[in-house]
Amino acid sequence: MTQATRRDRGRADTDRDIRSQARALLVSDGPQAVTLRAIARELGITAPALYRYYASREDLIDHLRRDVCTDLAADLESALTDVPQEDHLGRVLTLCRGFRAWALAHPQEFALVFASPSGSPAEQHSVEKDSFGRVFLAVAGRVLATGLLLGRPDESVPDPLRADLTGFRDDLLATINGSGVDLPADLLGTGMAYALLQFWVRLYGQVALEVFGQVPFPLTNAEPLFESMLADLTREVGLH
Amino acid sequence: MTQATRRDRGRADTDRDIRSQARALLVSDGPQAVTLRAIARELGITAPALYRYYASREDLIDHLRRDVCTDLAADLESALTDVPQEDHLGRVLTLCRGFRAWALAHPQEFALVFASPSGSPAEQHSVEKDSFGRVFLAVAGRVLATGLLLGRPDESVPDPLRADLTGFRDDLLATINGSGVDLPADLLGTGMAYALLQFWVRLYGQVALEVFGQVPFPLTNAEPLFESMLADLTREVGLH
DNA sequence: TAGTTACCGTGAACAGTGTTAACTAAGAGC
DNA sequence: GCTCTTAGTTAACACTGTTCACGGTAACTA
Incomplete structure (x- = not known):
């Protein structure tokens, strides 16, 4: 060529x-x-x-993974430019919908980045590393800063998770504050971190399910299913 | 050798x-x-x-997929023998925990069967085909037959999903009745099918997330996270 | 400016892969 | 006995990742 x-x-x-x-x-x-x-x-x-x-084919593919991530991040950010900063619900929705749309449109890339059983200890996706997580946290941070979000009470997080979650919370706080948003520490307790985690779990889970075609019956249009979950998610976290 | x-x-x-x-x-x-x-x-x-x-390597791997499925099914069934037929909550829990445990212990197989972006139209996993789905439906059928389960009201399922869901419901009904359980049709409406679908979506999603290490921070023990979701799931569907 | 050095790219080669074609040897059926 | 089917073999083709010794070009240096 x-x-x-x-x-x-x-x-x-x-x-x-x-x-x-x-x-x-x-x-x-x-x-x-x-x-x-x-x-x-x-x-x-x-x-x-x-x-x-590149040292090897695997090395090249590793770099590819990173490329895919930053491209996805750019994709999402460009989708976010259309929706105003104050419309927090709208921003969260476009983020989630954008993630799903991208995954469905790029199943191969999705599988490469989000479904490789290769991953050693979770160091790989320590959130602050990949630009993709940063996009999520940027909007999450702004929403959190409003103080309108309702997480779970700190007492409701399962005891064995508490230690890990406080680590996660500190991580989040640092990343969010590093991204230009001023987030007072008392707005992000372990209960809130727990809620965010579960938000991600359900979002990722549903997208993976769709991308890998694991819906147990022929579904002519999976979008309403996604939208209903999205409504659940935003309601649970107090967004409206 | x-x-x-x-x-x-x-x-x-x-x-x-x-x-x-x-x-x-x-x-x-x-x-x-x-x-x-x-x-x-x-x-x-x-x-x-x-x-x-085998016609090709890919053909062999296709058959492997089926083998893995039936092995998983056998695994789950053997785990079920320990818990009595009347303990519906117990059976559902061992099923879900068994699925998770198997997936974590066999990530490669899990990826092969449950995370191949190859899947053409959902014909592949039309539930009655793979023995794995049948195990789930066998216990689901018995629980449903008690009439104790609470699905969502039929009116609550999103309109665009209704057609597909009735098809799914008919499928379920046939498979369950074919597995020796006598399930009156009025106990499995589209609302119930919707609830079952969402049960599977969340279960699959969480397991996939764990297997692929997509938890966004180092988690020393992911089990409590799974258990909390499981508690959510069973509570939502009225199991206790 | 001339000489050295660093480095990108080449060609050949090795070991391994899926797959096909022609052939062999052992049974099964009449 | 004779076919005929069929599991298995060997040889070969077109690929793959990877290494090595070599060449030429560009940049740095005396």
Whole structure:
């Protein structure tokens, strides 16, 4: 395709081309099609050259994961520009709907990032790392700052979870405050962190179910199912 | 390993050996390790011989999926033998906990069966096909037959879902009645089918989240989280 | 400006993969 | 006995990831 001489162009350009070609192969023909030789072929290059950029195929795919994440984040942020800062319900809704829509439109990428049993201890998704989580937390932070959200009472969180949840809460607080939102600590207790966690659990669960087609019967339109869950979720957390 | 001549043994035996070897490779080294040559090697056979049994590697893996399903079903049924027929709450709990435990113990198999974006139209998992769904429906049927379960009122199911849900309900009714339980039709309306669907959505979602390590912070013990969701679920549906 | 050095890319090669084709040997059925 | 079916073999093709020794180009340095 792009038969122009590659050597003289910058390394960063080539790197970007490699990743975008890998992405293209991933979306069009599935993960088993993203092969070093195919990427190289499409770039007018030989396969061993890719080793100047990535240590191995797995390394490349790891970077792909990150790319997918930041792209998703950008997608969501652009969707958010249309809805005003004060419309908290609207922002949460577009975020959730955007996540679902993206996942359904990019099942391969979704599977790669959100359904790899590879993940070692949860260090991988420690929220502040991936830009995707940051988008969620940015709007969550703004909603939390209003003080209108109702989490669960701190006493209602199961005892064995308390320690982990306070860690999570501290994490959230740091990330949110780091993203320009001023969030007083007393608005985000462990009960609230618990509510946020369950929000994510249900959102992720439903999206995964849809993407992997695990609805136990033929569903002509899954959107109402998602919307009803979304209504549940927002109601439970006091958004209206 | 088993160096005894294979030729003289029955075809069914060899077939079973192929699949069990494939399973062994899957659980020990992941899906990319289940390769025709490795299977054949372990069986004291050459790779092309496998084409007498399966049309392709993908075909073999399809059959593997079914095997995994029936194994899971057997696992769950054996777990159910310990809890008496009348203890409906207990049976539902062991079913859900058993599903989770199995998924966490066999992440590779779980990913293969419950998280392949391959799935064409939902024909694949039309419930009556896979033995796994049947186990769930068998206990669900018995609980439903008591009339103690509370679903949602039929009017509460979103309009666009109604048509699909009645189809689902008919499916359920047929499967349950086919499994030896006598379930009068008026105990399973669309509202109840809706409740069952949401039960499954949340169960699957949480399990998938755990298996794929998508909890957004390091969780030393995820069990309480699961148990709290389980309590929610059973409470919502009126089990106690 | 000339010389050295760093580095991107090449070609060949190795071990492994799925898959096909031609062939062999052992049974089963008449 | 003779076919004929069939499980299994060997050889081969077109791929794959990965390594290695080599070349030329670009940049840095004396």
